[in-house]
Every structure is written in structure tokens, then in C-alpha cells.
Amino acid sequence: MLFRDRSINVPVINYPKRKGGKKRKINMQSLSHVWRGPQIHVIQQILSESKWIAVDDTTHIQPISLTPSRSHLSSSYITSTPVLYLLVESPTASTRSALAETPPRSLAFPPLSPSSPTTRSMPSLSDVLLDQAHHLEFESVHELPESHAWPTLHDHPCVSEPVPVIDMADPKAAEFMARACVSWGAFQVTGHGVAPRLLESIDSEMRRLFALPTQQKLKAARPADGVSGYGLVPISSFFAKLMWSEGFTIAGSPLDHARKLWPHDPDQFCDAIERYDREMKALAGRLIRLMLLSLGLSDEEVEWAGQGGELPPDLAGVLRLNSYPACPDPDRAMGMAAHADSSLVTILYQSSTSGLQVLRAEDQNSPARWVTVPPLPGALVVIVGDLFHILSNGRFKSVVHRVVVNRSQQRVSAAYFCGPPAGVTVSPIEKLVGPGRAPAYRAVTWAEYLGLKRELFDKALATIEVPQES
Ligand SMILES: C=C1C[C@]23C[C@@]1(O)CC[C@H]2[C@@]12CCC[C@@](C)(C(=O)O1)[C@H]2[C@@H]3C(=O)O
């Protein structure tokens, strides 16, 4: 039976059953090759008898109609070897379906037809799929798929300029930080007190995590409406192309994730993550305090951010582990698309492979340009996030940054996003607003701002700007 969707006239097909009547499960991993966003009508090729055929040629297809439910999509479509090639979604998003086949490896990545729509729009229910679907087995791809080829990589020149490096033990550290935050929105710190062994252990835990089979990692997949777990970064839904990276977000205890990833030995991962979290939280407190002092606040005024050395009880943190595999065509691939973080500050461990670039705005002497932040053994990168931009009434700039990839080496990074605790609002510090002026931004909680970022991406900050009377 061939079911034709009322409005788009595409066949909707159930996946084949295994012998014995058991449903074959489907791997969402190759969905990226056909996925084109919420309003898309995907009509692609399928593999049949070792040949790619157009979907409208239904002669080889064994069609059974199906409208999978949300839970259906997230649970039973995950498996070991078969590869999924077709997703059909109606413009009303009420009908969607999938077709599975198990191609030989050599045929795993079919060319997409040039007429395929490539637009993506706002996140929708489709992101249930998106989050679980785009898990390319990077190591087995020898040619960059079109789905991962970015047209906009060379928007600005890439130049080399000395990104500030600040020793936290330097008596002038706060002063240097103020300068770096005003003109760069980022700097590297040394003398931070985080033991090299802890950095080594987080590095090796990340490599152990990302080396797991995709199937295993998907057991800890981030739910579409959740924060924690294996999956795409939320901003992925704003881009027509996929990033050359994978990642894992941990908010709160890592234990549930670790049990899914390593059922027989979750402790090694948990111990490393928990130790790292504690150290990052303490360091974030010290950094924020110095940054606030550098803005001219007194010790009493910065008390809320925690005293130096102590665990600041009231900062929240989310850890994101990233992996950027070696890429067959790095000049056309994007590790992580240009963005600013929502945090107060992000502390980044970037291993020994370069890739992070910060955007320096145009000035009298130079046009806007990408500047690589070179890995410095033992150093950590500090990135000013939007919430600090708000807190400082725009004096410290949240910085747009991105990650480029390379041909020969996997790169891992651990980003610790630090923000205020749940329910606490961030608004411009009165002392920085200036007499007779209104604050440049309205107050927001981190949760509210993360919501704005998910919805509006790079327009989020502008939407909380307060118009100034001239
Ligand atoms: C707390 C968080 C910040 C973040 C969203 C997240 O829940 C975890 C991932 C973070 C990240 C990393 C890449 C860029 C970014 C904009 C995104 O989409 O996911 C940031 C988010 C953010 O800072 O808003």
C-alpha cells in the first residue's frame, strides 16, 4: 500500500520487519544526509538491491504507512548497523515517516540531489529527530558529505594576533583582565591553580567517551527538551549545514550518563567529571571576582560571586565536552559555528590542538578578522559570555567565537559555562550605568536567557536591550 500525503505527495513508508516478525530497528545516524529541516519535503534516494534509486520510483519499496509518535522516534529507531535514509515530514508536521535499509559500507553516503531544499528554520518538533539523528560516524567518512560542507567559512580573514595571556598570580591580573575583556572578550589564564593531572584526566576521559561506538553514546542521548546528554548543540537548528563535531553536555550529576555509557564501570568518568566541576566552579568564582573588581567594584560589592579560594556556593555550571574529529576537507567544514556563549564566563580547556578562533571587530586599522587562540600548555581560555556583557552594562564584550577543524588530528575541548544560580537575575550593575542613564539591558535569569538564545540565537542580546533616551 502506498500512502500519499495529502499535500506533498510523497510515499510514507514503514521500515521493514525482520524475519520472524520482529521490527528491525533503525540507526538514525545517516539521517543527516537527507534531513533538510522542518518544512521540508524530503524526497531522496533509497538503497535497494545495492543501487540508489529515486524515492518516487516505488517499485523496489515495500511500503507500509506509518505515523510514528514522538516516543517512537526517540526510542525504537536506534540500533547497531542498519542505516536510515529517508525521513518524510509533511508541512503540517503531522505526518512523518522513515525508511530503513542496510547498505554496504561503500554505499553509505549517497550524493544528494542538487535540487534538495537546504533551508532550515526555527527549531520545531523536528528537533526531536535532529538531536538524535545527526551522528555521523566521522572516522568512516573519507569525503566531506554535502550535509557538512559550509559555504561561509571564509567570511573574514584569519590572522595571527597575540591573544592576552594573564597570570592569575600577577598583582596586576585584574587590570589586565579589564583590558582583555574590553578589547577581546577573551583571554588565556595561567597560574590558575588547576592541577595539570586533572586536565590530563579530563582530556583522556573525553577521548574515551568519544571513542565509544555511536550506539553506546546514543544511549545517553540528550532529550530534545533537555540540557544534559549526548547530542548537537542547541544552535545547530539555525544552520543549514551540520557541524563537524560531536558533544556531550553535563548539567548536574554525571552518574546517570556514566551508567549508560559504561554500565560496568561508571566511576572513572564520574570521578574525573566531579573533580573537574568542583575545580571549575572555584576558578570561575575567583575569575568573576577579579573581573568585577577590575570594573571598580569593592570587595563587599562582589561578595555574591564568592570569596577567593572558597567554593562559591551560588554559581551554577554546565559542562560541555566537545570532540572535533580529523576532517577530510577542513577548508569546507565547520567544527562549531560562530556564536557567543550565554554564560557569565566560559572556562575552556582546549587540549593541545588548535581550532578555536575569536572574532575581532573591525577597527580603524583593520577589518573584522578571525584570530586563532593558540593552545598554551597548562593554560585555560576564558570567554566573556552574554550575561557578563549584561552585568557590565556592555563594557565587557561577549565575544563571537568558532572552531575550525584540521585534516590530521582529533581535537577535544571541555567548556565550563558558568552562570548565576537558578532564579537569580542578572542586570547591569548600577555603579556602571552612570548618572541619569538607564541600564542598557533589562534583567534576565540564565534560564530565561538560554531560552531566548535557543529561540533567537544571535538576536537574543538585542532583544533585552533597553532603548536609551537621547
Ligand atoms: C548551558 C548551556 C550553554 C549552551 C547551551 C547549554 O545548555 C549547553 C551547551 C552550550 C552551547 C555550546 C555551543 C554554543 C551554544 C550557544 C549552544 O548552542 O550550546 C552554547 C549555549 C549557550 O551558551 O547559550
Ligand SMILES: O=C(O)CCC(=O)C(=O)O
Ligand atoms: O571547542 C572549543 O574550543 C570551543 C567550544 C565552544 O565554543 C563551546 O562549547 O561553546
Ligand SMILES: [Fe+2]
Ligand atoms: Fe562557545
